[in-house]
Amino acid sequence: MEIEESIVEVSKELDTWWDEFSAMLDSEDRVAQGKMLLRGFEIVKEFDRLKAEGIAIITALLSRSDSESDDERAASLIRGIEFGAKLADALHDEFRDIADGMTKVVRLMDAIVKALNAISPGRVRLAVLLDHPDPGVRAVAGGYLIDLMPERVIPILRRVEDSEDANNAHFNAYNTLLCWKLERKSRFSGLSA
Amino acid sequence: MVEKHVALENDGWPPEAAEFVGNVSHCMFVKHHFVAENHCQTSHLAVCHYLVDIGLKIRDSGPMIHQIWRLSEPGEDNLGPAMTSDGLVLGRTPLLERREGSFVVRERQEIQRLLSRAYRINVTIDRLMSGLASVASALNANDSCLARIAAVHLRLPDLPDTAAPSMEAEDILIKSAVWKSASQPREILKASPDDPKHPGWPAGTPGGRGGKFRPKDGSADALAEEIKNRISRRSLKMNLIAALHIGVEALANLIPGLDVAADVALLATIARTLTEYRELAIEAAAALAFVQNAPYSLEDLQASSDYKEFSNYDAFVKGRLDSELLFKYFGSAGDGSEYHHLVTQGGANEDNPDIPQSQLQNTDNIIILPTLLHEMVSDEYLRPAPDSSGMTLYDWLQTQPYEVQREYGLKILRDLHILK
Numbered sequence: 001m002e003i004e005e006s007i008v009e010v011s012k013e014l015d016t017w018w019d020e021f022s023a024m025l026d027s028e029d030r031v032a033q034g035k036m037l038l039r040g041f042e043i044v045k046e047f048d049r050l051k052a053e054g055i056a057i058i059t060a061l062l063s064r065s066d067s068e069s070d071d072e073r074a075a076s077l078i079r080g081i082e083f084g085a086k087l088a089d090a091l092h093d094e095f096r097d098i099a100d101g102m103t104k105v106v107r108l109m110d111a112i113v114k115a116l117n118a119i120s121p122g123r124v125r126l127a128v129l130l131d132h133p134d135p136g137v138r139a140v141a142g143g144y145l146i147d148l149m150p151e152r153v154i155p156i157l158r159r160v161e162d163s164e165d166a167n168n169a170h171f172n173a174y175n176t177l178l179c180w181k182l183e184r185k186s187r188f189s190g191l192s193a
Numbered sequence: 194m195v196e197k198h199v200a201l202e203n204d205g206w207p208p209e210a211a212e213f214v215g216n217v218s219h220c221m222f223v224k225h226h227f228v229a230e231n232h233c234q235t236s237h238l239a240v241c242h243y244l245v246d247i248g249l250k251i252r253d254s255g256p257m258i259h260q261i262w263r264l265s266e267p268g269e270d271n272l273g274p275a276m277t278s279d280g281l282v283l284g285r286t287p288l289l290e291r292r293e294g295s296f297v298v299r300e301r302q303e304i305q306r307l308l309s310r311a312y313r314i315n316v317t318i319d320r321l322m323s324g325l326a327s328v329a330s331a332l333n334a335n336d337s338c339l340a341r342i343a344a345v346h347l348r349l350p351d352l353p354d355t356a357a358p359s360m361e362a363e364d365i366l367i368k369s370a371v372w373k374s375a376s377q378p379r380e381i382l383k384a385s386p387d388d389p390k391h392p393g394w395p396a397g398t399p400g401g402r403g404g405k406f407r408p409k410d411g412s413a414d415a416l417a418e419e420i421k422n423r424i425s426r427r428s429l430k431m432n433l434i435a436a437l438h439i440g441v442e443a444l445a446n447l448i449p450g451l452d453v454a455a456d457v458a459l460l461a462t463i464a465r466t467l468t469e470y471r472e473l474a475i476e477a478a479a480a481l482a483f484v485q486n487a488p489y490s491l492e493d494l495q496a497s498s499d500y501k502e503f504s505n506y507d508a509f510v511k512g513r514l515d516s517e518l519l520f521k522y523f524g525s526a527g528d529g530s531e532y533h534h535l536v537t538q539g540g541a542n543e544d545n546p547d548i549p550q551s552q553l554q555n556t557d558n559i560i561i562l563p564t565l566l567h568e569m570v571s572d573e574y575l576r577p578a579p580d581s582s583g584m585t586l587y588d589w590l591q592t593q594p595y596e597v598q599r600e601y602g603l604k605i606l607r608d609l610h611i612l613k
Contacts, residue, residue: 018429025474026302037444041440041441047434095430096431099572110581165608166610174604175579179579190578190580
């Protein structure tokens with residue numbers, strides 16, 4: 001199971017736990033309540049572990065291996081963006097972990113794109129992700145490419161914005177389009193400055 | 194409407210009293226336990242207001258305090274006790290329930306919780322329980338007149354206007370199966386792609402929907418319902434994580450010994466911890482109730498439809514207004530709610546010469562949201578800015594014109610299905 005899927009599972013576990021725990025809040029059975037709290041602690045520790053593991057994976061991708069060719073390195077970095085986009089979506093959509101978890105992942109994705117841009121032909125390699133089946137991945141890729149290929153990216157982001165509802169992919173697509181409309185900037189613009 | 198009045202002047206009451214009472218509209222004044230039996234026979238019974246005057250207190254130099262107990266008319270805006278076809282309600286929350294065709298008083302613990310939440314004090318309910326039993330008994334005997342009299346004798350004051358949502362949230366908690374029968378095993382519904390009763394999105398469905406409940410009929414309404422549930426769940430989740438993190442640090446190493454030696458200090462710590470979770474449960478129920486009735490118009494969310502602007506936020510919250518507006522604006526946004534600025538205050542907007550404070554601190558820009566939803570909306574501003582400048586979206590938006598910021602503020606609320 002992928003980490004983002006595990007995060008979804010943990011999120012469901014937390015839902016179930018809350019349903020059961022909230023039922024006990026008026027009880028006087030402190031022992032049962034204590035045990036239920038322990039279960040909650042285990043869930044939150046599992047969430048912390050998955051998040052740390054996800055961030056560690058992306059961080060590790062940034063450490064270049066000497067034996068890698070440029071193409072292998074670029075492919076590895078592109079997989080990092082794909083993974084990071086899904087992880088950021090899961091953290092946002094499942095746990096509302098925006099200020100900490102999602103932001104850390106986004107900053108790491110920024111670092112990946114900078115590294116990718118240093119490999120010829122540059123970040124344009126991310127265009128392969130514009131056809132990715134996951135709208136969250138398409139939205140992230142579009143954010144880094146809108147200034148390079150606006151004719152291709154804008155319709156893709158508009159479709160993501162329209163098809164996705166109240167989730168990270170939707171907000172990402174909208175924000176990228178807004179920033180492009182107002183300032184003609186992509187998510188890469190600040191990285192290259 | 195009741196037409197019969199008891200003439201105050203006949204009782205020799207002071208002129209101030211007559212003047213005061215004369216300002217109360219739609220009232221029938223009932224002195225002591227006066228009941229106009231003929232009123233109960235009129236076709237206007239449903240809108241009768243029974244009042245029990247329980248005394249007139251006039252201080253030598255202070256304002257007159259005239260306490261009037263009455264039934265209100267039921268409805269969306271009602272804050273008082275009222276009779277409906279479902280029995281007696283306070284605001285919109287029922288105090289009786291039907292079981293096998295008969296009215297019964299809700300459980301003592303439920304009434305205690307509801308009223309304590311409503312009035313924010315520990316209510317002594319012994320008297321109320323017997324009174325409520327009288328109301329139920331009269332209703333079961335089809336004596337609606339007697340039921341109304343008994344209801345007036347409960348002497349329930351109107352709810353503070355901010356208390357009604359809290360009371361309803363408490364009611365939702367109580368009515369949920371889990372609260373009602375904590376000791377009974379509860380079916381945990383699982384979503385499955387192959388289960389027609391509880392259909393779920395298949396694993397790997399984009400948008401993080403895999404394994405979650407899917408609308409049975411796939412309609413837009415059903416989808417919106419599913420999204421609302423997801424939003425209300427998400428609004429709670431980060432707070433749960435934060436609360437559990439605190440618990441991990443404070444309790445996790447202690448609780449395993451609970452079976453062996455449940456010392457008093459540990460049990461007390463657990464009890465305190467539960468209080469915090471209980472507050473969270475109330476807030477979650479309030480958010481869920483709010484979301485279920487969403488989306489709202491902007492006017493619904495604004496503190497007032499009358500435009501007022503202020504020189505700063507303190508002036509909005511504490512400013513001097515005429516008495517009618519004072520009632521709405523003074524103090525906090527209400528129990529379980531917070532004020533939210535569509536165009537954000539603070540940050541660069543605080544000193545932005547193009548955006549005067551009066552443009553931020555006005556009744557058009559400030560709305561009221563349940564606390565958890567307010568936090569959820571605010572969190573969306575904490576994401577990194579779309580230009581990777583290192584700013585948050587909050588900071589980046591504040592570099593944009595007022596109109597852009599306002600449109601964004603409205604958009605987030607629309608996207609979260611809060612605003613139409």
